[in-house]
Amino acid sequence: MLLRIREMLLKEFVQILRDPRMRFMLVVPLIVQIFLYGYAANYDVNRVPLAILDLDHSQESRDLISRFEASRYFIVVADLTNPDQIVDVIDRSEVVLTIQILPGFAQKLHDRRTAPVEAVLDGTDSNTALIALGYVNEIGRKFALGYRDHYLSRVSPGLLVAMPSVALEQRPWFNTHLESQWFFVPGTIGLMMMLIVMTMTAFTIVREREIGTLEQIMVTPIRSYEFILGKSIPNFILALAQMAMIALIGILWFQVPFRGSLGVLLLGSVLYLLSVLAIGLLISTVSSTQQQALVTSFFIVLPASILSGFSFPISSMPTVLQGLTYLDPVRYYLVVVRGIFLKGIGLDILWPQMLAMALLGSILLTLSVVRFKSSLE
Amino acid sequence: MALARKEAIQIWRDPRALLIILTMPILLMALLGYGVNLDQNHTPLCVFDREGNQQSQNLLKLFASNQYFETRQNLTSYEDLIDSLDAGRCTLGIVISNRFSKGLHEGRELGVQGVVDASNDNTANLITGYARQVIEGYSDSVQADYLRLHGITSGLEPVSFEVRTWFNDDLDSRNYVVPGVVAIVMAVIGTFLTSLTIARERERGTMEQLLAAPVSPLELICGKIVPFFVIGMIDALICIGLTIWWFGIPFRGDFALLLFATALFLMTVLLMGLLISTIAHNQFAASQFAVLLTFLPSYLLSGFVFPVDQMPRWLQIVSHTVPALYYVTALKGIFLKGVGLSVIGGQLAALTLCSLAFFFLTLYSFRRTLD
Numbered sequence: 001m002l003l004r005i006r007e008m009l010l011k012e013f014v015q016i017l018r019d020p021r022m023r024f025m026l027v028v029p030l031i032v033q034i035f036l037y038g039y040a041a042n043y044d045v046n047r048v049p050l051a052i053l054d055l056d057h058s059q060e061s062r063d064l065i066s067r068f069e070a071s072r073y074f075i076v077v078a079d080l081t082n083p084d085q086i087v088d089v090i091d092r093s094e095v096v097l098t099i100q101i102l103p104g105f106a107q108k109l110h111d112r113r114t115a116p117v118e119a120v121l122d123g124t125d126s127n128t129a130l131i132a133l134g135y136v137n138e139i140g141r142k143f144a145l146g147y148r149d150h151y152l153s154r155v156s157p158g159l160l161v162a163m164p165s166v167a168l169e170q171r172p173w174f175n176t177h178l179e180s181q182w183f184f185v186p187g188t189i190g191l192m193m194m195l196i197v198m199t200m201t202a203f204t205i206v207r208e209r210e211i212g213t214l215e216q217i218m219v220t221p222i223r224s225y226e227f228i229l230g231k232s233i234p235n236f237i238l239a240l241a242q243m244a245m246i247a248l249i250g251i252l253w254f255q256v257p258f259r260g261s262l263g264v265l266l267l268g269s270v271l272y273l274l275s276v277l278a279i280g281l282l283i284s285t286v287s288s289t290q291q292q293a294l295v296t297s298f299f300i301v302l303p304a305s306i307l308s309g310f311s312f313p314i315s316s317m318p319t320v321l322q323g324l325t326y327l328d329p330v331r332y333y334l335v336v337v338r339g340i341f342l343k344g345i346g347l348d349i350l351w352p353q354m355l356a357m358a359l360l361g362s363i364l365l366t367l368s369v370v371r372f373k374s375s376l377e
Numbered sequence: 378m379a380l381a382r383k384e385a386i387q388i389w390r391d392p393r394a395l396l397i398i399l400t401m402p403i404l405l406m407a408l409l410g411y412g413v414n415l416d417q418n419h420t421p422l423c424v425f426d427r428e429g430n431q432q433s434q435n436l437l438k439l440f441a442s443n444q445y446f447e448t449r450q451n452l453t454s455y456e457d458l459i460d461s462l463d464a465g466r467c468t469l470g471i472v473i474s475n476r477f478s479k480g481l482h483e484g485r486e487l488g489v490q491g492v493v494d495a496s497n498d499n500t501a502n503l504i505t506g507y508a509r510q511v512i513e514g515y516s517d518s519v520q521a522d523y524l525r526l527h528g529i530t531s532g533l534e535p536v537s538f539e540v541r542t543w544f545n546d547d548l549d550s551r552n553y554v555v556p557g558v559v560a561i562v563m564a565v566i567g568t569f570l571t572s573l574t575i576a577r578e579r580e581r582g583t584m585e586q587l588l589a590a591p592v593s594p595l596e597l598i599c600g601k602i603v604p605f606f607v608i609g610m611i612d613a614l615i616c617i618g619l620t621i622w623w624f625g626i627p628f629r630g631d632f633a634l635l636l637f638a639t640a641l642f643l644m645t646v647l648l649m650g651l652l653i654s655t656i657a658h659n660q661f662a663a664s665q666f667a668v669l670l671t672f673l674p675s676y677l678l679s680g681f682v683f684p685v686d687q688m689p690r691w692l693q694i695v696s697h698t699v700p701a702l703y704y705v706t707a708l709k710g711i712f713l714k715g716v717g718l719s720v721i722g723g724q725l726a727a728l729t730l731c732s733l734a735f736f737f738l739t740l741y742s743f744r745r746t747l748d
Binding site for chain 1: 397408464483503505509510520527537538544549569572678684686692
């Protein structure tokens with residue numbers, strides 16, 4: 001039996017690796033992708049484009065504006081001269097935010113009344129808008145407190161000294177600099193590997209079937225599970241090597257900290273690849289043409305990546321969908337890679353994820369062997 | 378036209394593929410429409426109040442009544458806090474020092490520690506923002522009380538910011554993301570529909586027959602595109618219909634313009650698929666190209682969730698080679714902002730350019746096959 005599998009492995013490896021185009025396809029797109037997506041997947045909000053309409057032209061209004069100019073979160077791209085322009089710059093998405101300082105701003109400040117500042121925020125990109133809103137309020141509050149304290153220091157400096165204040169001391173753990181890349185690069189690795197492994201495996205059996213070589217193989221003494229093993233082991237080994245390559249790029253180039261153990265990461269990756277490979281195989285056994293296999297695999301890949309927690313937090317999903325995410329191997333793997341990379345946690349915490357991937361993988365593999373057998377009869 | 382009919386019959390004969398092609402948008406829209414949510418409500422919160430008197434409890438009450446937080450645990454030691462964060466039982470831990478009220482009384486600058494699980498940095502950013510707002514609100518009211526006590530009653534709030542949010546009043550992330558889902562579904566389906574067609578003819582050996590038949594490459598391309606264009610438009614209408622009527626995403630623009638943009642984008646992706654198909658040697662290679670060029674680029678580089686203007690400059694240039702970028706921009710503009718041709722004309726021109734480029738490349742590559 002081992003001999004037969006070995007022969008088949010040899011044949012598969014030769015078939016994949018002798019083609020220079022195939023060798024190219026295995027390495028180059030992967031590297032290009034990790035560089036592109038490593039930079040693309042990012043929720044950081046800096047340099048939000050801003051337009052300013054200053055109708056007061058006072059020392060005070062210029063002081064407020066200079067605070068926006070100095071902030072690294074905003075970049076002033078336009079100075080408007082009349083309120084009608086606001087609609088236009090926002091419609092054209094030239095700016096996300098406009099700040100409008102009305103006439104009489106400085107006068108109200110001097111009179112110790114509340115001076116209103118109007119802002120229009122483009123809420124289309126809700127995430128950017130939400131974060132920008134926070135920054136606006138922060139700058140506004142600092143300006144207001146600064147003005148108040150300036151006044152107090154003139155009328156009764158003693159009061160200022162003994163005034164209590166409370167502030168948040170922010171302690172972000174695991175990702176002290178709040179680097180988006182640290183969060184997304186490990187996830188991107190998982191997503192890319194699923195895509196590659198699933199679509200490659202989905203083609204294996206159905207391809208032989210469509211070309212007509214499946215019959216030839218079936219008349220040889222090879223058993224169906226041996227055939228499936230022979231088909232999937234090369235993909236599996238190649239995928240593991242590809243994964244090691246992009247993980248290395250993540251660590252060396254993107255400087256994602258690696259805090260956990262290599263052994264646990266290896267175990268997690270093996271189980272993960274096993275489960276996505278099993279899904280691919282199952283697709284291949286239930287498809288009769290390659291077109292069907294391709295369409296079906298995307299039927300799985302799209303939801304699997306959305307439900308994985310890669311870009312959308314699972315805790316914000318409705319309960320039914322949260323239930324569905326438990327069927328998604330990517331979900332478990334993302335917890336594993338992010339946990340190992342950023343938190344440095346080990347098997348004592350990650351065992352449920354490992355177990356889930358192992359279970360999913362073995363159930364699906366068994367299913368595809370059974371399905372393959374019955375399709376031959 | 379006979380070719381188009383042949384192609385249509387071929388699609389019709391494979392009911393499963395057809396079923397998948399028609400049900401896929403519904404399922405995907407349902408999953409994506411419900412699953413896509415960036416909002417952070419009810420963040421699990423742990424508090425470690427080392428003092429436990431009136432003042433510190435007042436601050437914690439502000440957290441308890443805030444919609445963004447849900448107090449899960451009252452802890453009694455720092456170790457418990459570490460455990461809770463490690464195990465993911467809470468995302469934010471608030472620690473109040475045991476000299477809190479004394480410090481307030483003496484007029485010190487006090488710090489309240491907010492320990493946040495930052496492994497998801499976006500969530501962490503939002504959560505610290507909310508926590509800061511709560512604490513600053515508390516600080517402001519403490520200061521106002523203090524100043525009033527000392528006879529200063531005016532000018533306590535020198536400036537107020539009145540922020541009006543346009544297009545998406547509640548900053549609901551669903552409004553932002555769901556229209557883009559249409560683009561992802563279309564990009565994937567569109568390219569997949571055509572990417573295997575020529576490669577299949579080649580693999581099965583029917584390509585020679587087709588080439589020997591008295592049809593010009595132009596007719597061949599049209600014959601391959603038309604049936605899939607019809608299917609693709611049906612898919613698009615299903616997606617758009619679900620977006621508007623099922624998910625209730627505000628639609629403020631011109632429906633005809635939306636249809637036009639959709640048809641243009643569909644044409645682009647179908648032609649891209651066809652180009653892949655003529656270049657690739659077999660269906661497997663074609664599928665690998667299609668996978669590579671559709672899903673992740675339209676997911677990550679199109680501005681679907683990750684804003685393009687936040688990317689490094691060189692990557693922004695790369696993003697502009699992804700047709701989905703133009704369609705996503707147009708979709709979001711038409712849906713939420715209700716903008717017209719004057720604003721998204723550039724996007725439509727870019728899509729036209731892309732499809733023309735794909736068309737001529739396909740034509741060229743066909744001609745080469747013929748010779």
